[in-house]
Amino acid sequence: MRIVVCLKPVPDTAARIKVHKDGTRVDPEGVKFVLGPYDARTIAKAIELRGAAGGGNEVVAISAGAASGEAEAKKRIKDALALGADRGVFIADPTPENRDPLATAKALAAAIKGLDGFDLVFCGRQAVDDQALSVGPMLATLLGVPCVTDAVGMEVQGSTARVRRAAEGRTEVVEVQLPAVITGQRDLADEQYPKLKEILAAGKKPIADFKFDWPATPAYHVVSLSPPPEPIAGKIVGKGPEAVPELFKLLQSEAKVLTF
Amino acid sequence: MSDREPFFTEQHDMFRAMVRQFVETELAPHAEEWEEAELFPREVFKKAGDAGLLGINYDEAYGGTGLDYWYTVIRTEEYVRSRCAGVNMALLVQSDMATPIIHDLGTEEQKQEFLVPAIKGDKIAALGVSEPGAGSDVVSLRTTARRDGGDYVINGSKTFITNGTRADFITLIVKTDPDKTHQGVSVVLVPGDAPGLTVGRKLKKLGNKASDTAELHFDNVRIPQRYLVGEEGHGFYYLMHNFQGERLVAAIGAVAGAQQLIEDALKYGEQRQAFGKPIIKFQTWRHEFAQHLTEVEAARRLAYFAADLFGRKVPCVREVSMAKLFCAELANKVADRCLQFHGGWGYMDEYTVSRAWRDARLVTIGGGTSEVMREIISKLSF
Numbered sequence: 001m002r003i004v005v006c007l008k009p010v011p012d013t014a015a016r017i018k019v020h021k022d023g024t025r026v027d028p029e030g031v032k033f034v035l036g037p038y039d040a041r042t043i044a045k046a047i048e049l050r051g052a053a054g055g056g057n058e059v060v061a062i063s064a065g066a067a068s069g070e071a072e073a074k075k076r077i078k079d080a081l082a083l084g085a086d087r088g089v090f091i092a093d094p095t096p097e098n099r100d101p102l103a104t105a106k107a108l109a110a111a112i113k114g115l116d117g118f119d120l121v122f123c124g125r126q127a128v129d130d131q132a133l134s135v136g137p138m139l140a141t142l143l144g145v146p147c148v149t150d151a152v153g154m155e156v157q158g159s160t161a162r163v164r165r166a167a168e169g170r171t172e173v174v175e176v177q178l179p180a181v182i183t184g185q186r187d188l189a190d191e192q193y194p195k196l197k198e199i200l201a202a203g204k205k206p207i208a209d210f211k212f213d214w215p216a217t218p219a220y221h222v223v224s225l226s227p228p229p230e231p232i233a234g235k236i237v238g239k240g241p242e243a244v245p246e247l248f249k250l251l252q253s254e255a256k257v258l259t260f
Numbered sequence: 261m262s263d264r265e266p267f268f269t270e271q272h273d274m275f276r277a278m279v280r281q282f283v284e285t286e287l288a289p290h291a292e293e294w295e296e297a298e299l300f301p302r303e304v305f306k307k308a309g310d311a312g313l314l315g316i317n318y319d320e321a322y323g324g325t326g327l328d329y330w331y332t333v334i335r336t337e338e339y340v341r342s343r344c345a346g347v348n349m350a351l352l353v354q355s356d357m358a359t360p361i362i363h364d365l366g367t368e369e370q371k372q373e374f375l376v377p378a379i380k381g382d383k384i385a386a387l388g389v390s391e392p393g394a395g396s397d398v399v400s401l402r403t404t405a406r407r408d409g410g411d412y413v414i415n416g417s418k419t420f421i422t423n424g425t426r427a428d429f430i431t432l433i434v435k436t437d438p439d440k441t442h443q444g445v446s447v448v449l450v451p452g453d454a455p456g457l458t459v460g461r462k463l464k465k466l467g468n469k470a471s472d473t474a475e476l477h478f479d480n481v482r483i484p485q486r487y488l489v490g491e492e493g494h495g496f497y498y499l500m501h502n503f504q505g506e507r508l509v510a511a512i513g514a515v516a517g518a519q520q521l522i523e524d525a526l527k528y529g530e531q532r533q534a535f536g537k538p539i540i541k542f543q544t545w546r547h548e549f550a551q552h553l554t555e556v557e558a559a560r561r562l563a564y565f566a567a568d569l570f571g572r573k574v575p576c577v578r579e580v581s582m583a584k585l586f587c588a589e590l591a592n593k594v595a596d597r598c599l600q601f602h603g604g605w606g607y608m609d610e611y612t613v614s615r616a617w618r619d620a621r622l623v624t625i626g627g628g629t630s631e632v633m634r635e636i637i638s639k640l641s642f
Contacts, residue, residue, distance in 0.1 A: 034277075075270065075273075075274075078270075078274065079274065079277075082274060082278070191285075193278050193281035193282050193285065193311070194274075194278050195278075195310060195311050195312050196275065196278070196311060196312025196313065196316070196325055196327075196331075197312055197325060199271065199274050199275055199278060200271070200325060200327075202274070203271060233530070233531065233533065233538060234531050235533060236531075236532070236533075
């Protein structure tokens, strides 16, 4: 079984995000990039489904050029290798700014088609920076395979996957023929951390460069990007029940969230 | 390799991220509970062993990874994020205090019996040096190991022994010739279940509460002579060398702890208002924290200098002693001032600064006091 995991480096949630001077994207300067939380879960699930390495099954980690730049993207592929993926593929992108999800899905599809077959493709349900939630379904369409979104659990039996997915207010269990694209929720698997020996082994695993002819113009582009308003400094008004009258008063008079 | 920290490669950075994740997943969420219980679960050693944190510099043949000392620096720095110095100390005793002598000087049999399971986290290790009447003054130790046939018979008491209540073995410093001074000291390995070895009591402490600290009594404890580490009568020199690793991780941990205290305090200072503005906006505190940050940076450079020498096996007793002295004293000063910055809340246990203040107090004492560090530095300097 060949399982492909698509990764995107995203800014650390603790990073101080600034809008780039061109006004349309996050300024990557000085930002720490990490594996997205959904990607981390899909890697863990892929490793679990593969079982022990070397049994004829493999996990391939793929990342298409990202705003973080090539070095950061390759580091995130190495993170996946340290978590147990067998090899990596990197798709360089000379102009990652304004890259739209369709172009990313096309690049990933081209690289996956070049793999000599696949059984499962995992994407995180969303990249926590752009939050487009579209690459996974687009990728499935381009590959001509079904897509199950928002998976919170799954097992594979032969050429069928039984997937639990989080639908609004309920959990659905669906069966899907493989190959298929699955987008994962946080509950898909527990996030793992690598062991020191796996970090050392990751340095010896291959990362292939895949060349893709990116579209010259994006299908859509960001016109402007605005940061959220500055948060107002919090105020500690006291502790315990004695603080309630003052809190109540401020919620009425200052925050104006209580109107009675 | 970073432009600012040329010691650290991309692989070092990956390791740092991994240790951070380990600490934030396995240690930090339990800090309160373990402090309250004054103990943490045995399985933490196993988890640290599985992650590869207990044998970083040790030979691969024994389950280690044979990596450079910067990995040890990183691991020690990241441990402080647990905000639970007790568990950090217990893990450091396991990897950097009780086992280096076995790795460096032990027989193959000793390594298989003690080092391999310690690296895996299957056996808990303790280092037995201090006694009720002697600590830094190692020559005055009174615990004896007397030859008797093919055995040693051990009598005496040890105190302040981290991991002591549940150690599976103790790397024990003894007098094999009580009439001699330095040449009378030896190192032996004592299984925790050896008949005649008893845990006197679990000591109550000011800080580092999550770790157990014990008094140990040896009443005609019999061990085979094959448990002697290295040569008889050479223990003082082995221990002095061993102290360098212990003091270095203490210095590195002290700096990282001080840095974290400052970062926590700055976050508090942005949120806490007084007289209509965040307290960090008051110049008196802004300048004070600028001073702390400067001194912490200077301390880190000294610790890194010592770590570089130590990692390259360049003689560095003077530099390690300087780092231990300076970083430990600074950590206490920073902890005290960060507590002050928190005002009344700093005196309460609502914020972790009070715990850090208590925990920091150990670092100018354990592994050799600041006074002993000054004596070593002066002896080696003039």
